[in-house]
Amino acid sequence: MSPLQPFETAAVVFGRKIIAFGRTQIVQTQPQDWLYVSEGGATIVFAYAGPPHPEFDGKVLRLRKKSTIVDATNAVKDEEPDDAMVAFQRRVISRLVPSQHLPELEFVLLDPSWLNKLAELREADRPQMRRSKDRIDSGKTKGILSTDLVGREGLAVEIKPKWGFLPCATHLSPPTAHVKTHTCRFCMHTYSRSAEKGDNILSAYCPLDLFSGDRQRILNALHNLWMAWYNSDGSHNNLKLFAEGKLVKPSNKPMMDLLSTSLAAESSDSASLEGAFANAIIDLILESPVFQMISSLQQSLDPLDVEGVAKLYMQEHQIGFIDSKTSILGSDVIFDPSLGEWEDFIDAFTNQFPSWDHSNPQRDHLRHYLMAQLLSGTFKDCSVILQPQIPRTSLDFMGKVTIIDLDVKGMSRLSKWQALDREIVECYLGNERPKQCVVGSLE
Numbered sequence: 001m002s003p004l005q006p007f008e009t010a011a012v013v014f015g016r017k018i019i020a021f022g023r024t025q026i027v028q029t030q031p032q033d034w035l036y037v038s039e040g041g042a043t044i045v046f047a048y049a050g051p052p053h054p055e056f057d058g059k060v061l062r063l064r065k066k067s068t069i070v071d072a073t074n075a076v077k078d079e080e081p082d083d084a085m086v087a088f089q090r091r092v093i094s095r096l097v098p099s100q101h102l103p104e105l106e107f108v109l110l111d112p113s114w115l116n117k118l119a120e121l122r123e124a125d126r127p128q129m130r131r132s133k134d135r136i137d138s139g140k141t142k143g144i145l146s147t148d149l150v151g152r153e154g155l156a157v158e159i160k161p162k163w164g165f166l167p168c169a170t171h172l173s174p175p176t177a178h179v180k181t182h183t184c185r186f187c188m189h190t191y192s193r194s195a196e197k198g199d200n201i202l203s204a205y206c207p208l209d210l211f212s213g214d215r216q217r218i219l220n221a222l223h224n225l226w227m228a229w230y231n232s233d234g235s236h237n238n239l240k241l242f243a244e245g246k247l248v249k250p251s252n253k254p255m256m257d258l259l260s261t262s263l264a265a266e267s268s269d270s271a272s273l274e275g276a277f278a279n280a281i282i283d284l285i286l287e288s289p290v291f292q293m294i295s296s297l298q299q300s301l302d303p304l305d306v307e308g309v310a311k312l313y314m315q316e317h318q319i320g321f322i323d324s325k326t327s328i329l330g331s332d333v334i335f336d337p338s339l340g341e342w343e344d345f346i347d348a349f350t351n352q353f354p355s356w357d358h359s360n361p362q363r364d365h366l367r368h369y370l371m372a373q374l375l376s377g378t379f380k381d382c383s384v385i386l387q388p389q390i391p392r393t394s395l396d397f398m399g400k401v402t403i404i405d406l407d408v409k410g411m412s413r414l415s416k417w418q419a420l421d422r423e424i425v426e427c428y429l430g431n432e433r434p435k436q437c438v439v440g441s442l443e
């Protein structure tokens with residue numbers, strides 16, 4: 001079942017004609033008016049570049065993808081009706097994140113033949129790695145129109161920062177407590193990916209550096225993000241660079257020249273570009289409240305760690321011993337919250353939740369702890385788009401910082417996260433030279 005049910009039914013289909021009762025329809029534009037921007041695991045994004053139009057100017061279209069590989073593990077990806085996603089941002093996320101750091105979202109009615117035409121036109125612009133796995137889901141009736149945050153001029157930098165804190169040891173099991181309180185989840189995950197899947201372009205990026213609030217450490221994080229981006233030819237998902245609205249690939253010389261112009265760099269060799277890149281965004285990162293906001297929401301919504309949440313679940317359901325390979329969380333019996341329940345949760349989170357004794361969680365608070373874990377997961381997986389002002393013409397305005405991909409996660413994620421946590425930690429315990437990740441001191 002979907003985590004959120006659609007709350008508005010806007011379209012009635014009579015044959016091929018859609019009557020939309022005042023709703024925006026994508027067929028008001030031509031598929032060729034939309035240019036490929038980028039994509040993630042679940043969605044693909046196009047920017048409007050057609051004739052002036054009040055509904056579409058300055059907007060991107062975010063569409064769901066569907067897997068072309070028959071694989072049951074993909075089922076969790078196809079879970080949210082898009083109008084409900086818009087409502088989730090308006091009614092839940094916006095109570096935690098100020099609107100100046102969120103894109104505007106609204107839904108748009110789609111059309112299958114229009115989507116197939118767009119897919120055909122833009123397929124060649126997609127990375128081969130993504131093309132082999134999925135395509136635009138032309139069966140969807142709604143997509144999302146959102147503020148275009150990469151635009152068609154200048155530079156935009158997208159960072160997917162991931163987990164910005166170390167868990168507290170209280171609810172961790174003895175074998176995991178030491179490692180999880182010393183090495184951050186991202187660094188352990190990087191290690192386990194490399195050990196298990198042979199990912200040979202290791203990233204030295206540590207989110208705790210980026211979130212530290214310390215100039216030198218942030219510069220170090222930017223250096224490591226840049227190196228992973230450069231060495232993987234832009235395929236690592238923690239950093240994306242857009243020059244004049246186009247995604248830059250390090251191996252593409254004309255694009256690197258464009259990047260050099262957008263950065264006002266001295267030349268387009270890698271060292272000059274890296275220096276100009278760090279220079280362009282370091283003050284914006286330091287001055288903006290966004291990174292601090294993300295890490296503190298991630299942490300305050302996850303006071304028990306997935307291990308503590310699982311223990312509480314077992315107590316509440318009077319489950320005794322289970323073997324270490326079984327994921328107790330996220331079974332089908334945990335139903336997904338409705339939008340109303342999410343709103344009630346935010347009331348509780350902003351009022352009582354901080355004063356609960358998280359070292360002795362109460363069983364009747366289980367549902368709130370499960371929801372908090374989900375919402376923390378949203379902030380652990382979001383991305384940030386920075387649009388620095390280059391050259392800096394105003395002393396008051398350094399640029400814009402916006403958080404994207406704040407999608408709701410469903411309860412079925414919990415078992416995935418519990419299993420992944422165990423897998424990552426077990427693998428990391430085999431590392432003879434474990435890293436010591438250091439939490440910053442912004443607070």
Ligand SMILES: O=P(O)(O)O[C@@H]1[C@@H](OP(=O)(O)O)[C@H](OP(=O)(O)O)[C@H](O)[C@H](OP(=O)(O)O)[C@H]1OP(=O)(O)O
Nearest residue numbers: 040041042077160189237377378381409413416420
């Ligand atoms: O579990 P993680 O930490 O690997 O995060 C997944 C991301 O992998 P990453 O580690 O960033 O490469 C993953 O990113 P990619 O698709 O690999 O770019 C997704 O963001 C996934 O969320 P969803 O299934 O699209 O809702 C993310 O899954 P959730 O953790 O949100 O379930």
Ligand SMILES: Nc1ncnc2c1ncn2[C@@H]1O[C@H](COP(=O)(O)OP(=O)(O)OP(=O)(O)O)[C@@H](O)[C@H]1O
Nearest residue numbers: 038039040041042043045146147148149150404405
């Ligand atoms: N408002 C926007 N303006 C410009 N580009 C955007 C916007 N929203 C998303 N994008 C681009 O589209 C990409 C995919 O969007 P998004 O991260 O929301 O997808 P996703 O499939 O949920 O990703 P993930 O797999 O990381 O969860 C982003 O990484 C970004 O490059």
